[in-house]
Amino acid sequence: MDWLGNHLWAAWMVLAVALGVAEMVSLDLILIMIAVGAVVGALAALASFPLILQVLLAAGSSAAMLALVRPNLVKKLHQGPDLVTGMNKLVGQQGVVTEELSTHHPGRVKLAGEIWSACPYDESLTIAPGATVEVFAIRGATAYVHPIGELMP
Structure with missing residues (x-):
């Protein structure tokens, strides 16, 4: 002891x-x-x-x-980073319009090396081929996009 x-x-x-x-x-x-x-x-x-x-x-x-x-x-x-997988990882990415986009006539956009059907996020816009766009949302198999550099029509 x-x-x-x-x-x-x-x-x-x-x-x-x-x-x-x-x-x-x-x-x-x-x-x-x-x-x-x-x-x-x-x-x-x-x-x-x-x-x-x-x-x-x-x-x-x-x-x-x-x-x-x-x-x-x-x-x-x-805490840790949220794992974004599937279609949701395309939101916020940029792409190039390959076919003219309008609300009544969905077109095509090249995103991450793939061709997606797309519509303008703003229903009053028509986006010409060759324009660079940003993906705002994806609903189903359609990307809703907005031209980069243009906040208001």
Whole structure:
């Protein structure tokens, strides 16, 4: 028991490692925050602080990690880029009109190396062949496009 009193920092480090290993199983980011508190307790033990102060510092740092660090870390890990697949990845891309487009006469547009049927997004427009357009929406197999550089007719 005398050895443990002189090497209390080692007990804190064993606790920190055990919590770190247990975190690998749970993946909740809770045990690793408590493990950081155990490391703070080990540092306090190395500085020869009394046991009650070691426990208070470990508990305080664990609580701070859980309250301040974990929410931001969980939020960062759970967010990511939205995966856009299929037709929706064409929205916002540019293409070239190959056949004249009007509301009453759908034409064709070359988008991403493929020919699509297309209509003007603005029903009052007629878009001539060779014009560069941007895809605003895709409904069914029809791309709704608007000429680039022209916001209002």
